[in-house]
Amino acid sequence: MDLISEVIRSVRVGSAGARLIRQPPSAGLRFAAFDGSGFHIITRGTCWLVGPGEPVALRPGDIVLTSSGAEHGLSQEPRALRDLPLVEPGAHPPAPGPAAFEFLCGAYRLDHGHPPQYLRALPDLIVVSPDYDRHPELRSLIELLTADVSAARPGSGATRRALLDLVLVQVLRQWHEQDTAPGWPAVAHPGIAAALREIHENPHRPWTVGRLSEVAAMPRTAFSRLFTTAVGRPPMSYLTGWRLAFAARLLRETDASLASIAPKVGYSTEFAFSAAFRREYGVSPGRFRSAPPTPTAADVH
Known part of the structure; x- marks a missing residue:
């Protein structure tokens, strides 16, 4: 990965x-x-x-x-x-x-x-x-x-x-x-890498810890423990974060409607997607899309 x-x-x-x-x-x-x-x-x-x-x-x-x-x-x-x-x-x-x-x-x-x-x-x-x-x-x-x-x-x-x-x-x-980065996630394990690849490439699928452990060809408990250690978050928490990060990119980079974005990131309804997005980002998808960029100390615009 x-x-x-x-x-x-x-x-x-x-x-x-x-x-x-x-x-x-x-x-x-x-x-x-x-x-x-x-x-x-x-x-x-x-x-x-x-x-x-x-x-x-x-x-x-x-x-x-x-x-x-x-x-x-x-x-x-x-x-x-x-x-x-x-x-x-x-x-x-x-x-x-x-x-x-x-x-x-x-x-x-x-x-x-x-x-x-x-x-x-x-x-x-x-x-x-x-x-x-x-x-x-x-x-x-x-x-x-x-x-x-x-x-x-x-x-x-x-x-x-x-x-x-x-x-x-x-x-x-x-x-x-430099190989001096002790905190860099260790995802060299082929099973964890395979599960991450599936999450990233297919966030719309109805993933569970059990299904991801099958992708990794590992027992569920061992998979969950190793995934959390390697990535820093439990599998389902990481999946939610990735889905909503992908949705955020779609909101900023495309004109796709909320109804069309929701199934692409694994939510069955626009309402469920909007509620999850608000919990993660603190604002509704619509406000996130329309909000102007905040200046940074590096901005020259």
Whole structure:
């Protein structure tokens, strides 16, 4: 099963933004916690990542992944997180004059719901130091994203989201390849992988734990226990989350009616689908579809 592809599909439900931030000497900034995921790419200068643990030194090329939108900050020197000023969301051009450090900020805000389980299983703050000689495509993507956020051009709404997706894919690949991600879901077990594949490809089917255990060719109790350990949620809880995440994508990306979406995601009636969606996302499907994106600290729109 391709976990990284599932991550990208899940975060696409939210609003996406990117921004180039230039910090003057002796200045730092704090990013408030939010429901979503994001990253920072240090492009010039050096700084420190400030979070709940010890500060981490960053140099040009380093990438910080905020897997679940945890509060954090960047500063020229190690400082307490509470002492850093809160960054303002919205469209703000880079500060003029000399800069101690500069970085690209990209984020996906999930106005309703939460980051996918795969990202929530990772540490809150991850630092990746890519080997750009081995992965020149990442350098090219960063250059393209920098150019895209530096000037407003026709089509930037489409190109920016695509570039954010590609950068996130590359960061997750390199983190995964480092084999230092203890929280990354262990779904190498062929039975669990088969059950996940069926859930993802056929969410409309009337799945039960028993039927999924048959797909996995495992006893029901052993399957349920191993699935929960590997994925972080019991089978039926994961199934519900996946069905409604798929529905959220259909609501945002298509004009399909609620009556046509309901059976595609395993609900017999529009009423049952709407009630389940409201429990998961806190709003009705109609409000979710019509709600405008919420600005993030990375937005430049």
